[in-house]
Amino acid sequence: MTQIKTATLTDLLTHWSDESAVTIRRAYQFAANAHGEHLHPCGDLYIDHDLAVANIMMGLDVDANTVAASLLHDVLLPHTGCVLTQIESAFNSEVNSLVLGLQNLYAYAEHQQYKDSRATSLQAGQQNLEAIRRAILSIIEGDIRVILIRMADCLQNLRRASHLSRPEQLEVAGEVMHIYAPLANRLGIWQLKWEMEDLAFRFLEPQRYREIASKLAERRAERSKKVETAAARLQKRIAEMGFAGVVTGRPKHIYSIYRKMQRKQVDIDRIYDIQALRVILDPLDPISYAKKSNKEKEDEDRSLCYQVLGAVHSLWQPIPREFDDYIASPKPNGYKSLHTAVIDTHTGQTLEVQIRTSRMHEEAEKGVAAHWAYKEGEARVSASAQRRIQVLRELLTAIQDSGDTAVDSSALENEIQAEAIYVFTPNGDVKELPAGATPIDFAYLVHTQVGHRCRGARVNGKMVSLDYRLKSGDKVEIITAKRASPSRDWMNPSLGYTGSARTRSKIRQWFREQEREQNIEQGREVVVRELKRLGLGDTYSIEDIAEALKFSDVDKFLAKVGFGDVQTTQISGALALMRRELKPDDELRPLLQSQPKKPSGLTVRGLSGLHTKMAKCCNPIPPEPILGYITRGEGVTIHRKDCKQLALINEPERLIEVDWGFESETFPIPIVVRAYRRPGLVDEMNSILRGQNINVPKTKRTTDDSMTTVYLIVEVTDLEQLNWLMKKFENLPNVTEVYRERWN
Numbered sequence: 001m002t003q004i005k006t007a008t009l010t011d012l013l014t015h016w017s018d019e020s021a022v023t024i025r026r027a028y029q030f031a032a033n034a035h036g037e038h039l040h041p042c043g044d045l046y047i048d049h050d051l052a053v054a055n056i057m058m059g060l061d062v063d064a065n066t067v068a069a070s071l072l073h074d075v076l077l078p079h080t081g082c083v084l085t086q087i088e089s090a091f092n093s094e095v096n097s098l099v100l101g102l103q104n105l106y107a108y109a110e111h112q113q114y115k116d117s118r119a120t121s122l123q124a125g126q127q128n129l130e131a132i133r134r135a136i137l138s139i140i141e142g143d144i145r146v147i148l149i150r151m152a153d154c155l156q157n158l159r160r161a162s163h164l165s166r167p168e169q170l171e172v173a174g175e176v177m178h179i180y181a182p183l184a185n186r187l188g189i190w191q192l193k194w195e196m197e198d199l200a201f202r203f204l205e206p207q208r209y210r211e212i213a214s215k216l217a218e219r220r221a222e223r224s225k226k227v228e229t230a231a232a233r234l235q236k237r238i239a240e241m242g243f244a245g246v247v248t249g250r251p252k253h254i255y256s257i258y259r260k261m262q263r264k265q266v267d268i269d270r271i272y273d274i275q276a277l278r279v280i281l282d283p284l285d286p287i288s289y290a291k292k293s294n295k296e297k298e299d300e301d302r303s304l305c306y307q308v309l310g311a312v313h314s315l316w317q318p319i320p321r322e323f324d325d326y327i328a329s330p331k332p333n334g335y336k337s338l339h340t341a342v343i344d345t346h347t348g349q350t351l352e353v354q355i356r357t358s359r360m361h362e363e364a365e366k367g368v369a370a371h372w373a374y375k376e377g378e379a380r381v382s383a384s385a386q387r388r389i390q391v392l393r394e395l396l397t398a399i400q401d402s403g404d405t406a407v408d409s410s411a412l413e414n415e416i417q418a419e420a421i422y423v424f425t426p427n428g429d430v431k432e433l434p435a436g437a438t439p440i441d442f443a444y445l446v447h448t449q450v451g452h453r454c455r456g457a458r459v460n461g462k463m464v465s466l467d468y469r470l471k472s473g474d475k476v477e478i479i480t481a482k483r484a485s486p487s488r489d490w491m492n493p494s495l496g497y498t499g500s501a502r503t504r505s506k507i508r509q510w511f512r513e514q515e516r517e518q519n520i521e522q523g524r525e526v527v528v529r530e531l532k533r534l535g536l537g538d539t540y541s542i543e544d545i546a547e548a549l550k551f552s553d554v555d556k557f558l559a560k561v562g563f564g565d566v567q568t569t570q571i572s573g574a575l576a577l578m579r580r581e582l583k584p585d586d587e588l589r590p591l592l593q594s595q596p597k598k599p600s601g602l603t604v605r606g607l608s609g610l611h612t613k614m615a616k617c618c619n620p621i622p623p624e625p626i627l628g629y630i631t632r633g634e635g636v637t638i639h640r641k642d643c644k645q646l647a648l649i650n651e652p653e654r655l656i657e658v659d660w661g662f663e664s665e666t667f668p669i670p671i672v673v674r675a676y677r678r679p680g681l682v683d684e685m686n687s688i689l690r691g692q693n694i695n696v697p698k699t700k701r702t703t704d705d706s707m708t709t710v711y712l713i714v715e716v717t718d719l720e721q722l723n724w725l726m727k728k729f730e731n732l733p734n735v736t737e738v739y740r741e742r743w744n
């Protein structure tokens with residue numbers, strides 16, 4: 001890793017005028033006094049950590065108020081004894097607002113960690129979504145600089161994470177890899193993104209990190225010498241063309257190499273851009289260039305880059321299918337550059353060449369931060385940066401407006417990071433969509449009502465199915481009908497009708513608005529059935545459960561139950577919690593203890609109503625042939641007739657004929673689902689379970705390098721429903737096997 005120079009107050013102050021320097025110096029002194037000799041978890045003095053965070057922010061060319069807030073970012077921690085009013089009296093409103101935004105973000109993170117510590121495996125994905133959502137909502141609700149400071153804080157934590165315990169390293173690295181690195185990518189702040197990804201990868205996958213790093217180190221000296229020679233050769237050619245620019249060698253980041261190895265399924269020897277040349281071109285006439293409009297500047301930038309691309313291809317042979325034009329089609333985060341991979345036919349050396357102008361380079365390294373300007377305390381941002389932030393706003397606003405909590409965190413994270421495709425409307429307007437988008441996604445992007453009324457689509461003049469995957473350059477026409485409405489199938493990611501979590505949220509919102517009364521009645525039936533199933537119908541009311549689940553509006557609670565946002569497992573969990581909280585002398589306690597067990601539909605030798613229980617060794621289910629075993633004092637245990645445990649019984653007279661009978665009930669059956677790791681798997685499984693109202697009282701999940709194993713106990717009515725469910729799970733993408741098996 002690159003050694004980072006220790007930041008000092010002098011380093012910060014050298015860049016500022018007297019007035020700004022006073023603000024920064026005051027913030028430093030305030031933080032130093034507040035923290036005293038307290039040590040950061042990474043082992044440094046808190047004030048040294050604060051200086052390092054402020055120094056990272058300096059690299060983004062932020063203003064003095066932001067630097068001051070960076071120094072004060074953790075000054076409200078409990079050990080300081082400081083309160084917000086002390087900051088308000090010492091600093092201006094802009095600094096106060098940033099510190100308050102950071103305090104709210106940190107407070108939420110602490111609450112989230114507390115919830116995560118009590119979460120089941122299936123709950124963890126939803127809570128990770130909440131963390132991502134809360135981070136992005138800081139952009140919507142307040143100032144984007146709050147996120148930038150938090151990114152700098154996380155980066156400094158990673159730089160010093162070797163001093164943390166292994167669980168703490170995983171926590172810090174996981175938060176960065178799954179929340180802040182994707183946000184840095186989407187905002188185009190590559191200056192932070194690359195280092196955060198490499199450091200997080202180092203702690204999350206130490207063995208793989210070391211393997212790639214060691215292979216890079218084996219021939220680093222030889223490779224660096226060749227790159228220096230190639231850079232000098234290209235620099236000379238650019239000068240001969242009359243252009244001004246700098247050519248430098250740049251080693252590819254380790255995590256980027258790993259991602260490309262995974263994506264292309266090749267080893268490191270087949271990665272052509274381990275070493276790259278970066279060309280940064282200056283304007284031909286800086287004075288006249290400064291007076292040009294943005295459109296004229298873009299035209300000149302494009303012309304310069306393409307001319308240098310021609311020079312590169314005249315020096316070395318281009319490698320087929322290894323050229324990317326991010327000037328004609330910028331990345332979603334605004335990144336612009338030309339990338340080409342070439343080979344020197346004389347030496348056999350391969351390398352990537354990146355070509356961009358200084359203006360493009362500024363945006364590539366700093367993203368949104370490169371566009372931020374501050375004047376008289378008012379933040380203003382350029383049009384391109386506004387468009388980039390708007391993508392994030394739209395992504396979360398649809399979810400926030402609908403109150404949707406049924407979006408898988410990995411799907412959302414994937415959409416944040418996703419590459420874009422660019423398609424055309426019939427009028428020739430360009431629309432940006434995430435890769436994997438369908439005509440339905442396009443329809444909802446044009447207008448929500450167009451999406452609701454969508455009934456078909458033409459792509460490039462030909463009719464296509466609604467699950468057609470759009471490609472860049474497609475011309476899309478949506479066919480609508482006045483009385484049309486969305487289909488519930490569109491909300492199921494596994495069916496492929498939509499590729500965007502944002503689209504699915506808009507569809508869910510429509511169903512909520514159109515079917516609220518129906519959902520309320522369905523929800524009421526679900527809650528009453530659950531109370532009856534648990535034998536608590538005379539003990540608790542619907543209002544009690546709504547209050548336990550933090551709903552002040554009972555109808556809103558029932559609507560969410562009816563729609564499937566609140567599941568029966570949450571209802572039974574709330575009931576269990578209420579039962580535990582009863583005091584010993586509570587008048588309800590005797591009633592709860594005396595609740596009769598639900599009578600079984602089993603018939604034992606023509607007699608029904610005897611106490612029976614299902615054997616956990618074989619978990620029988622109708623209509624499998626069964627046999628009863630008379631236990632001592634615990635009634636009759638029901639086994640499958642082919643259960644191996646029955647063969648071990650030495651007292652055959654205690655075996656008794658048993659029939660399933662006719663009463664409708666459910667049976668808890670443990671099943672195991674194994675799949676290659678991918679985003680959205682658990683969300684798709686939950687959709688299938690919700691669609692059949694199958695209760696899942698217990699779950700857990702384990703993962704290794706490439707596989708995910710989900711363990712569930714599903715409450716099904718008979719063997720037919722169980723087989724249907726297992727078949728549905730088997731048909732999900734990446735699932736390798738589904739089977740019944742006992743687990744603890």
